Amino acid sequence: MRFHKLAISLIMAGLIGGLAYKGYDEYKTSQASEPTVEVATDDGVLGGLEVGQRAPQFELETTEGQSVSLADYEGQQVILNFWATWCPPCREELPELIEFGEDTGIPVLGVNATKNERLGKRDVDAFLQEVPVSFPILLDETGTVEKTYRVVALPTTYVIGPDGIITAKQVGPVDFDWLHDRTK
Template sequence: MKKVIPLLILFVALGYSIFQLYEKKEEEKKVSNNNDAYIASIEKLGVQVGQQAPDIQLMTLDEKKVNLSSFKGKKVILNFWATWCPPCQDEIPALEKFHQEHKDIEMIGVADYIGEKKDLNFIKNFVNKNSMNYRILIDENGDNFRKYGVISIPTTYFINPNGEVVFKQIGPLTEKQLNAFLK
């Protein structure tokens, strides 16, 4: 009997551990499903694939005004981002690599200026530190983020030469997605 009790305790502990592991997996599934539903719902907001890209006015790092419509006739990748956003930082190398390999495509990073407390020098230093050689423009008051319906960053739009949105990505881009824009 003395040998049975420790064995019984071991089986109960093992059973309890397996039950806890199962419960944890079920909870992870629920969180994942909720996250997928959230992403699907925010994808329906703002500018959609097939629509004309709204013309927006942005500020360059040297404080000049630029309209998106000035790039009509070119393929454009319009990437809404912020310096404080880890997923935005994660995609910078892929964006920069793509930019270096495809100079015929206009790569535009639209920086969140409000979240940066309107500190242009901070953004300039961030751009230099991260070797961002593609065009960085500033959304001075958040109007352009709102015009495109951007509520999660990074959000990126691929725009064809006719000004039509042909792809929308919420979340960081991969090299594979960027290269699909070449077709």
């Protein structure tokens, strides 16, 4: 009887070890095929990039398929807002971002965390049918820009100065007054 228990235990341990090795091998293979992402290397930004740091350049497509780059706004103040359709605080702040952009003329760029949407771009398109926006919605389909900026929570908003330096940051929803106070 003890021999049977020992044999079964050894077989189970072998199966578990084999599955673990196979899983690790698949993980290693999948990591090798992912594109390299430039991420800020300052250890002080584990919670995201901070005020005073240069905003990393990026290029993403809008929901209409146009290519938009942060460099397109060089010399201007820009509001960069990371959001998702399933995020209640993101939905809550959207009217404030729309009003701010329309009232001030300061460009607002909405970076959708498309990789985290259940149906990807289809979720974004459906949402924008309900809530049309007056600023570009950029699709971060691979999560590259989200990783580069080290976004840890949605929504996260950055105010970027004309010189490309981050002048303000808010993790959580923003309102018109917060945006206005940080863009004077």
